[in-house]
Amino acid sequence: MKKYIIDVQLPNINKRLSYYIKSEKDVESGSLVDVPVGEKNYLGIVESSKEVLGEENLSEFKFVNSIYEKKFFNDDLYRLYKFVCEYYFVSPSNALSLFPSFNIKLLSKNKVKISKKGQEVLECSLLIPDDLKFLLEQLNKREYDLSYIKGKYKDTFRYALSEKLIDIVSETTAKNDRANLDLCEDANEIKECKNLTILNDEQDKAFRYFRRHLNKYSELSLVGTTGSGKTEVYLKLIMEVLKNGKNTVLLLPEITLATHFVDILEKRFSSHVYVWHSQLGRSERNRLLSVIPNLTGKIFIGPRSLIFLPINDIGLIVVDEEQSENYKQDDFIRYDARILARKRAEYNNCPVLYVSATPSVDLGKRILNGEVFSYFLSKRFGDFSLPKINIVKKKSFYGSFSEEFINSLKEVKEKKEQAVVFVPRRGFYPFVSCADCGELVKCKNCDVPMCVHVINGKRVYVCHHCGYRLTTDPVCKKCSGLNFKQYGAGSQRIAEELKNLFPDANVARIDSDSVNTYSKLKAVLKDIADGKIDFLVGTQIITKGLNFPKINFVGIPFLEPLTSIPDFRSFEKLYQLLVQVTGRAGRYSVDGKVVIQASDEQVSIIRKYTTISYWDFLLEELELRKEMFCPPFSYEVIFRWNGKLTEVKDEAKKFREILKEIYILFDNRDIKVTGPKFCPILRLHGNYRMYSLIRFKDEATRKDFLEILLKRYSPKDKKIFIVDVDPLYYF
Ligand SMILES: [Zn+2]
Ligand SMILES: [Zn+2]
Ligand SMILES: [Zn+2]
Structure with a gap:
């Protein structure tokens, strides 16, 4: 056995700590280790190790409890961790805290056994202290867990160790509980997952194109209008990866909305699908984390944090809905999972595939430059045409529905189809202002307008940023006036109006107020799938992959004024929103329809953005960005x-x-x-x-x-x- 002093980085302590370990093998940087800090034990990462050759006094060092096999924190995760530190300028401890591996206790334990010298002492020496005698006698019977012995004998343990009466045995193999998993390991099973839809010509060409790029690192992108069958193409590609016994990482912007999609995957790939999301309970997360490193030939689906899991043998990383801002974390460590996916693919020498109807402008530029190999699907799958889009002029931004809007909803109801109504804001009235001087009612903590919600039948002012609530009308801060005007419409008001207009329709609402738990959301999605809902009102959340066959009409009663956010990405966001929202209509029919109500100043840009192709939009946008020295030109x-x-x-x-x-x-x-x-x-x-x-x-x-x-x-x-x-x- 060789002796090492190792430097360990922990996710919760902002400096490296040194430990002592005995091991048969060299201790590699990046290995996951379980170490004591004070009275507790933590998982950390080996940053460096030094072999101890002489008879140095090592009593100042604590012992490593255990060291895990490389697969529990493989080299590509270690490199990803280093990349996060350097690219985002975050401390090593903060960067490590992104990796779920450190939050769990894996299954391996270090053992203590009695040494030759210890046995001799026990047999020959009569004058040993009682405590030491008990320790040696106990260990003479069998090996024990390190933490147990250490806790029981404390100082005696340290003494025995320094006198080499006992040895620590590093168990480098964490227990593999694969046998406990209800997994079918029959290789034939994968071949039987053949419920794949037959691809049309264009899709098949795309599939063949991408298949050629498997087995080495490259950036790929699959671009196609909503409903062009992009998913079928990458599912077939995933099947290919599976057959080669490799894992696929499939990132989605929003996993909670994807229940329907997960169902499809589970039908196709049966037990080969693993879903990772923040709603998993602690024990389920732990179970998954101890199992995942052993798996091959599986599909892992999840939101951005999936990129940090200890998945080995990755053969493909898919980033679906690449344009989504959800891939960027907006607090703590502001990483972008799209960039990390690219890095992880590179470290694994496998391709990363971006999928989108409207790739982000950044990706678009790289496609045009030839940095990313792209395939473009031009037809809607099954030759369903894109929905017909009507733009109706409005006198003001808000207000009620036009005749065209109402008639379309009537038609939906008569035909027993479904409609989606998109509303940019939640709540009832987004704005309240003083009737005398016009001053907006703002939150006392935040420089933002408060919004009126109806909660249990009562009007409540709510701040969307800090959650501050007011249950009574305030006094105007500017003129001390007591009269207020409320205006605008949020999803709650629109849903109420629809209920009044169509008393016999089932109106459901999806926003963060109405579906604040996963189970509520799941219930609404199930009702839509079962055809129990006629009209669905929702905010941005519904633009992310809501995909139901009976939705044949999409209505947008109003859009936010473009000038409300001074952001150079406003046009990109509007374009993506329009494509995503209107794309919900008529995915499986020939007469999908969209009505967008717009103010005078919005009409021309909306008309343009609902008619030009992605590439035309991209070229125009790139020119603007270049002029302004904005990303992706800076x-x-x-x-x-x-x-x-x-x-x-x-x-x-x-x-x-x-x-x-x-x-x-x-x-x-x-x-x-x-x-x-x-x-x-x-x-x-x-x-x-x-x-x-x-x-x-x-x-x-x-x-x-x-x-x-x-x-x-x-x-x-x-x-x-x-x-x-x-x-x-x-x-
Ligand atoms: Zn609100
Ligand atoms: Zn006032
Ligand atoms: Zn506030």
Whole structure:
């Protein structure tokens, strides 16, 4: 046995700790280890190891409880962890906390056994202390778990170990509980999963094109209008990967809405499907985490956090609905799972496949540059045509339904079809203002308007940011007026209006108020699938992959004014929204229909965006972005401070000074700095907010710049400072 001193990084402690371990094999960097810290044991990662050759005194080091086989935290996860640290400028401990592996106790345990010397002492020496005698006698019978012996004998244990009377046996094989799993291991079973739809010519060509790229790293993309059968193409590709005994990682923006899709997968691939999501109970998560490293030839489905699971032998990573902002985490560590998927594919030497009707502008640019191999499906599957889109002019943004809108709903009801009504906001009245002076009613903690909801029949003002509630009308902050006007419409109001207009229709609503639990959401989705719902009213959440055959009409009573968010991605978001929402209609019929009500200033852009192709949209958008030095023509980082006014101002001032000094070290044509200045939303959760946005010509410059900057600048209170690399949200 060799002896090693290892440096271990833990997910909860911001420095490396050293431990002592005996092992037959070399201890590799990146190995998962169970180590004691104080009275508790934690899982951490080996960052470096050093063999101990001489008879050094090692008593200052604690012992590693156990070391896990590489598959429990494989090399590609280790590299991913390093990448997260470097790319997002986060501490190793924070980066590690993204990986679920550290939150569980795996099954292996280190053992303690008596040594030769220990046996001799026990047999020959009469003068040993009682405690030591008991310890040696116990171990003379058999090996025991390290933690048990250590806890029972404490100092005596340490003494016995330092005198080499006992040995620790590192059990490097974690127990494999595969046998306990109800899995069919018959290889023939996969061949029987053949309920695949027969692909049309175009789909088949796409499939063959992608199949050629399996077995090595490349970036692939499958682009096609909604309903063109993209899913069937990648399912067939997954089947191919499965047959080769490799795993597929399938990322979805929203797993809770995908129950219907998961059902389909489970029918196709039976027990080869594993679903990962945040709603899993602790014990189920633990069970999965201890099993997953042993699995091959499986499909793992889940939201962005799936990318951190200890899955081995990955043969394909699919990123479905690539355009979705859900892939970017918006708190704590602001990672983008699309970038991490690319990295993990690279480390695994397998392809990553992006699937979308409207790829993000970033991906679009890379497709045009030839960096990503792309296949384009132009036809709707089964030759169902795209829905007919009517744009109806409205006098104001809000207000009620046009005749055309109502008639379409009537028709849906008569034909016993289903309709989806998309509403951008939730609640009843999104805005309330003073009737005398026009001042908006705002949250006391946040610089945002409060919205009126009807909760248990009562009007309640709600802040969507901090959750603050008011059950009575306030007094106007500006003129002390007591009269208020409420206006606009949220999903709750639209649903109520539809119920009044169609008393015999079943109206359901999907937004974060009405379906605040997974089981409620599942129930509504089941009702839709069973045809019990006539009209479904919903917010953004319904744009993410809601796919039911009887939905033949989509109505949009109004859209947010484009100018409401000063964000260069507004056009991209509007385009994607229109394609996604209208694409829900007539997926399986020839007469799908869409009615969009729009204000005068919205009509032309909506008309344009519902008629031009993705590629035309992309080219136009790229030109604009290039002119404005926006991504993907620049690489961004945003710094944000949230805190007390003086605190935030002081930090921003300090930051500005350091920024200036570093800025002159670089070519100023490569860098564009905004701020630090106050955010358009001045306060949130009672905190004042400032930001600074920096754009760089290329990624390397950004990295160099940030390395210097973040070495020089660190805030007094780390909690008030946020670094967001490749931000999607600005204000
Ligand atoms: Zn609201
Ligand atoms: Zn007023
Ligand atoms: Zn608030």
